[in-house]
Amino acid sequence: MTVPRLSSPEELAKLSQELSSRRDPNSPCVSICAGTGCLACGATDVVSAFKDEFEKQGLKDKVGLRSTGCHGFCERGPIVVIDPEETCYLQVAPGDVPEIASAALNENKIIDRLLYVHQVTGEKTTRESDIPFYKNQRRLVFGPNRKIDPQSIEDYIAIGGYRALVKALFEMTPEQIIAEVKEAKLRGRGGAGFLTGVKWEIARNAPGDPKYVVVNCDEGDPGAYMDRSLMEGNPHSVIEGLLIGAYAIGSQHGFVYVRQEYPLAVKNLGIALRQAEERGLLGKNILGSGFDFHVKVHRGAGAFVCGEETALILSLEGRPGEPRPRPPYPAVKGLWDKPTNINNVETWANVPLIINKGAAEFASIGTDGSKGTKIFSLVGKIANTGLVEVPMGIPLRDVVYKIGGGIPGGKKFKAMQTGGPSGGCIPEKLLDLEVGFDELTKAGSMMGSGGMIVMDEDTCMVDVARYFIEFLTEESCGKCVPCREGLRQMHRILDRITKGKGREGDIETLELLSETAQEASLCALGKTAPNPFLSTLRYFRDEYEAHIKEKRCPALSCKELIAFYIDPDRCKACLICLRKCPTNAIDGAKNKIHVIDQAKCTNCGTCLEVCPTRFAAVQKLSGVPVPPPIPEDRRMILRKSKEDERRPSAD
């Protein structure tokens, strides 16, 4: 099927009007989240169940059905939202579908059991936007994900897509666009937070032809997936931003560097590019403006360092992804030595917003240094895992408690790790910190690309530092010594400390290695790599000292520094732990108090998990010697049951 090519802004406006009038806001429509998270929870089956059910109940023409990108509330997927009431059903299974289809759509009934239930108050919420997770967000960039099928350019055009491009191409000069982006004070969402408008200006003014623009979708932080979800859920917003940037910079060639491990993002991006080209929004003489622009997709092989812009450039050129020294900066000398402007996915997606609404409105959100919103992936020990978009300046406490719903299991908050592996840990006492580039950096962490990992009291901060340094050691490209050799030694020392083999002077050596990596590494990976260590040392030094001096893990987490012990006064000889112990390390019998043989115990913690809470006989110990097992002759429990009374016990 060929679609008519749009050759003027008027034609686009007409199409947009036509499409949006077809989307009656009052007619019912079912939106099913088909982002990667929900797909993993079975969204595909839910979608096909809806299709079957609509067929069966004859609802096909009465009710709209839309598979959308990620809605963000990944903790409770698959998510189904029914408009216009915005009724939100969570953790929907294919079995629920007939009921949803008939009840909700025919009789306008609400299915109670699928609604959001507040974990503390038990209160139920029907409307999606009333759920606390959503209510406290500001979803400017991520919001449209819910309203469109990412594989349909018509959906994007219907909600006003490519209007910013028209404004940029026909009402603004490149200089005006750059001035607008500068005035909006948009800063790069990929990590470094450089002012996007300034970067564009440098690339525009740099001599050299052709010029290139690049979308960096090489998101590699463990646990972070906001770029993936944007690319999967709303690829046209990224393409539109890229087009505007390219026009402003004077580039006719764009690249999207996207991870091969993001198959759905690659697929939806490919579809979006093809559709945009068919519609005349990409290619030659876009909308009759005379502006030509072509995009190529490059799939990255999954090296974390290729998110660093100079390494990304080398990788695009087909060479090993190793950073090269800056200056010269890519804006001056980048891909094939030509001026190249690289921005992160989220940065590009912010551009249409700025052009549509104007810099002033954009800059009215946020702090002095950080404007607009930022998408974070909120993960770890948090009740509501998911993607959240919040205005800059929001206190971290609100993200954790109002949006995140606090820490599950009644545990205490300990720290929040922000900024990806080379970010830092922010302690409880700084929870009122406002989210912003400079604010987070001052606290010893960073914005990074927007990872937020919440940690509770059971998390050992030394072990956290060890984990992230290990990740970065593995991901070091190996070119420069402070990173390659320095991180390796840092990891070794941290590993030793968590194993109870820490030595006097280790902290100082780690500090020296941190200084060397920060000051002397070639690229940002090495320069920021010591952050996990430095920030945990800054706020949790006592934990390092306890590990080194007392061989004690205060969080009772480091396996080699803890021991499990059964309190003989509490053990009821119920046999549960004894049977579950995978190494048969527990001695005992019915009515005979159980004792752990420390030599056989591997500290797996199964006994602690299975011991009934009413007994709570198993304890974790650290830094203290395990009490000797009680003597064999005192292990029998005398039960005062009727039988026992009749039959006196052996002793």
Add this chain to the structure above:
Amino acid sequence: MSDVHLRIDGKDVRASEGMTVLDAARGAHISIPTLCQHERLEPYGGCRICIVEAEARGQNKLVASCVHPVEADLNVRTRSDRVDRIRKTVLELLLARAPDSPQLVDLAAQYGADRDRFEKDPSFCIHCGLCVRYCNEIKKLNAVGFVDRGIRKEISFIPEIASKECNNCKECFPLCPTSYLQAAFVLLEALAFPSASPRPASGKTVA
């Protein structure tokens, strides 16, 4: 090329645009230690031993002099507590890999680096890349290259090329700051093309 005036260790130095700080310093007879630099090769910036303090527009930062371009009014200090401390740490890190490299041992003496500071893990190669880059940039043969990535990266001769080219060249051997390159070559030769350079069998004297 226009002239650029800068200061290195308090000395006024004239350099031309496009030069690196290291070039400018050497031109003014100021020595900066290097491990991965070679005058005939493109600057690499890998070893970081040539780090210097560079002050420009009120900002003082550490830069690798072999890759950092000169700019007007740059104020460079090639020695300071900070610079020396980092050079010492870099040397100590490398000595854990190649404890007996004469070049490293010499520099260690200058900077008071302790060769036993870090747990030894001798790989002998310090990844300066001189052999790889020389073979690629000057000889255009690519008989030796890096394989694998990151902390597992190592140099390796490519048997198909090395068996044909290396015996007549070996120009990279003296560039290696350790004896690893030669060892790697001998090992490869023994395994992959033993007939290329016949050796006397044991017990027999060379005729």
